[in-house]
Amino acid sequence: MRVDVVLGLQWGDEGKGKVVDVLAGGYSVVARFQGGPNAGHTLYHQGQKVVLHQVPSGIFHEGVYCLVGDGVVLDPEVLxxxxxxxxxxxxxxxxxxxxSQRAHLILPVHRWLEEVSAEGEKIGTTRRGIGPAYADRYARRGIPVAWVDRADFEEAVQALTRYHAARFAAEPPPFSEAFWAGVALLRRLPRVExxxxxxxxxxxxAEGSQGTMLDVFAGTYPYVTSSHTTVAGVLAGLAVPAQAIRxxxxxxxAYATRVGEGPFPTEIHGEWARWLQEKGGERGSTTGRLRRCGxxxxxxxRYAIRLNGVTRLALTKADVLSGLPEVYVRVGGPDERPTYVTFQGWESLQDRSFEVFVEFLEAELGVPVWGISTGPAREEWRLRSVLRT
Structure with missing residues (x-):
C-alpha cells in the first residue's frame, strides 16, 4: 500500500478539495483522516458548485472508494x-x-455545547460540535460509529446528552428526524476496521481538512481546531505506517486567509484586503464568515513544509492577484514586524512577472510547484511537473 497526502499549509480554505478532485482518478481510495463537518471542500461538478463537509472529495470519480477514517468526527445529520x-x-x-467503525459521532448536544458555552465564540470555531465531540473521545465517553448496532445505542446517546445537560441550566435540543435518518444511513453503509x-x-x-497552522499541537494554539491536520494525523487517523507515505x-x-480569531502576521486591511475578499470570494464555505486576508x-x-515533509506544492488562487500593481511576500522578520519582498504584479498567469513569482517560491521553499490552479473548475489547472507512478 502506498499513500499520497493532500493537506493545507495555511489556516485552511486553501483549495484542498479541488486538488483531491484533480488527483482522485489515479487512486483506489480517497480517505478523510481527521476533522468533521467543519471542513468545506468546494468542487464544481458539471458546472454546479458542490460543498462537501463529510464525504471525501473523490466521490465524483467512478470506481474510487471514499473512506471516512478513524480520526474523523461524524455528524449523522450532516452526512x-x-x-x-x-x-x-x-x-x-x-x-x-x-x-470507519472507530470514527466518533457528533451528537446534537455537541453543537449545543458550543452555543451555551463561551468557548466557541472566544476561539472563533465553526460551531459544528467538533471540539466537544473530540473532547468526549479523549475523555473516553464518546460514541463510536460501531455502537450504532448496539441494542442500547439510543440509551447511550441519551445518557451522554444528560451528562452534558447537567452542567447547564438550559435544555439541550431534541434529536431531530434527520439525526435518526443519518443513524439509519450509517447502519446501511459499509463499516470497516x-x-x-x-x-x-x-x-x-489521504485528504486533509483545515490546515497545518490549525493543528491542535502544531498550530497557533489556542486558536486551532481539535484534530491533527498534519501528516501525523494521517498515520493515526488511517492506521497506516510511516513507510507507506509517498x-x-x-x-x-498565492496569498493568505484566515477565518475567526488568532494571530495573522501578514494580515492587510483597507482597499487591497477588500479586493482579495471580493475577487477571491473569500467567505467561509462552512460558516459563511468573511475571511481575513493577507x-x-x-x-x-517553511514551517509547514518541514513539519509535513512536503514533496510537491499546489498553488491556488494566483489568478485572484491578477491586476494588482504589486504583490508582497513575507520572507522573514518577527511576527510583529515582518519583512517583505515586493514583486511586480501580473495581468494574467501567462505573464513573465508571475513566473518570476513562482520561481522565487520554489527557490526559497526548496519544493517544486507541481500545479497551479487557474480558476475554480476541475480542468482549470496548469501542471508544471510530471506525476510519479
Whole structure:
C-alpha cells in the first residue's frame, strides 16, 4: 500500500478539495483522516458548485472508494443531508462510501455545547460540535460509529446528552428526524476496521481538512481546531505506517486567509484586503464568515513544509492577484514586524512577472510547484511537473 497526502499549509480554505478532485482518478481510495463537518471542500461538478463537509472529495470519480477514517468526527445529520444532495446530482454515494467503525459521532448536544458555552465564540470555531465531540473521545465517553448496532445505542446517546445537560441550566435540543435518518444511513453503509480494510488497496489518497497552522499541537494554539491536520494525523487517523507515505502535496494560496480569531502576521486591511475578499470570494464555505486576508507568509510556509515533509506544492488562487500593481511576500522578520519582498504584479498567469513569482517560491521553499490552479473548475489547472507512478 502506498499513500499520497493532500493537506493545507495555511489556516485552511486553501483549495484542498479541488486538488483531491484533480488527483482522485489515479487512486483506489480517497480517505478523510481527521476533522468533521467543519471542513468545506468546494468542487464544481458539471458546472454546479458542490460543498462537501463529510464525504471525501473523490466521490465524483467512478470506481474510487471514499473512506471516512478513524480520526474523523461524524455528524449523522450532516452526512445524511450530504448523501441526499449527491443523490439529487445523480451520484449514489452509498455504492462507494465506507465508514470507519472507530470514527466518533457528533451528537446534537455537541453543537449545543458550543452555543451555551463561551468557548466557541472566544476561539472563533465553526460551531459544528467538533471540539466537544473530540473532547468526549479523549475523555473516553464518546460514541463510536460501531455502537450504532448496539441494542442500547439510543440509551447511550441519551445518557451522554444528560451528562452534558447537567452542567447547564438550559435544555439541550431534541434529536431531530434527520439525526435518526443519518443513524439509519450509517447502519446501511459499509463499516470497516480501517487497519484491516485499507491495506488491500495499492494506491490511497489521504485528504486533509483545515490546515497545518490549525493543528491542535502544531498550530497557533489556542486558536486551532481539535484534530491533527498534519501528516501525523494521517498515520493515526488511517492506521497506516510511516513507510507507506509517498508524496505529500502541500496546498497553499498565492496569498493568505484566515477565518475567526488568532494571530495573522501578514494580515492587510483597507482597499487591497477588500479586493482579495471580493475577487477571491473569500467567505467561509462552512460558516459563511468573511475571511481575513493577507500576503503570502514564507516563514509559516517553511514551517509547514518541514513539519509535513512536503514533496510537491499546489498553488491556488494566483489568478485572484491578477491586476494588482504589486504583490508582497513575507520572507522573514518577527511576527510583529515582518519583512517583505515586493514583486511586480501580473495581468494574467501567462505573464513573465508571475513566473518570476513562482520561481522565487520554489527557490526559497526548496519544493517544486507541481500545479497551479487557474480558476475554480476541475480542468482549470496548469501542471508544471510530471506525476510519479
Amino acid at each position: 445524511w443531508r450530504e448523501v441526499e444532495g449527491l443523490r439529487a446530482l445523480g451520484i449514489t454515494a452509498e455504492e462507494r462510501l465506507v465508514i 480501517v487497519g484491516e480494510w485499507l491495506p488491500q488497496f495499492d494506491l490511497v489518497l 508524496e505529500v502535496y502541500g496546498v497553499t494560496k 500576503w503570502l507568509d514564507l516563514v509559516a510556509l
